[in-house]
Amino acid sequence: MTTDCLFCRIVAGEVPAARVAESERSIAIRDINPAAPVHVLVVPKRHEPDVGALASSSTEDLADAFALIAEVARQEGIATDHRIVANTGSGAGQTIFHAHLHVLGGKRLPER
Numbered sequence: 001m002t003t004d005c006l007f008c009r010i011v012a013g014e015v016p017a018a019r020v021a022e023s024e025r026s027i028a029i030r031d032i033n034p035a036a037p038v039h040v041l042v043v044p045k046r047h048e049p050d051v052g053a054l055a056s057s058s059t060e061d062l063a064d065a066f067a068l069i070a071e072v073a074r075q076e077g078i079a080t081d082h083r084i085v086a087n088t089g090s091g092a093g094q095t096i097f098h099a100h101l102h103v104l105g106g107k108r109l110p111e112r
């Protein structure tokens with residue numbers, strides 16, 4: 001746990017968030033500033049700065065995150081129509097440097 005990391009603090013329950021699901025290694029929370037009717041963030045409990053670092057350090061954590069994405073997509077009714085996004089680096093729009101995956105759906109999404 002990194003105490004100055006917002007997502008570590010949400011994982012630890014120190015900062016409130018709208019949790020929609022949880023697995024052994026990840027949590028799923030609603031994005032505070034949704035870009036689509038369904039916008040959930042799947043956040044691995046382990047602190048790594050981005051998904052590439054997560055994949056390098058734990059394939060189990062990476063697989064768990066994708067399994068939780070599938071569960072959330074089913075639960076939210078978007079199993080057959082959703083987009084998974086992982087921003088890496090500020091140039092790509094990453095603002096929180098704790099690995100997470102955006103799960104977007106609930107409307108027709110723009111092509112890119």
Ligand code: AMP
Pocket residue numbers: 006017029030031032033034041086087093094095096097
């Ligand atoms: P990224 O830009 O890929 O790093 O994504 C960070 C996301 O976290 C953004 O979509 C923010 O809206 C979202 N966010 C920031 N703070 C919170 C929070 N306290 N609870 C839920 N989502 C948040």
Ligand code: ZN
Pocket residue numbers: 002005006007008009046047048097098
């Ligand atoms: Zn963290």
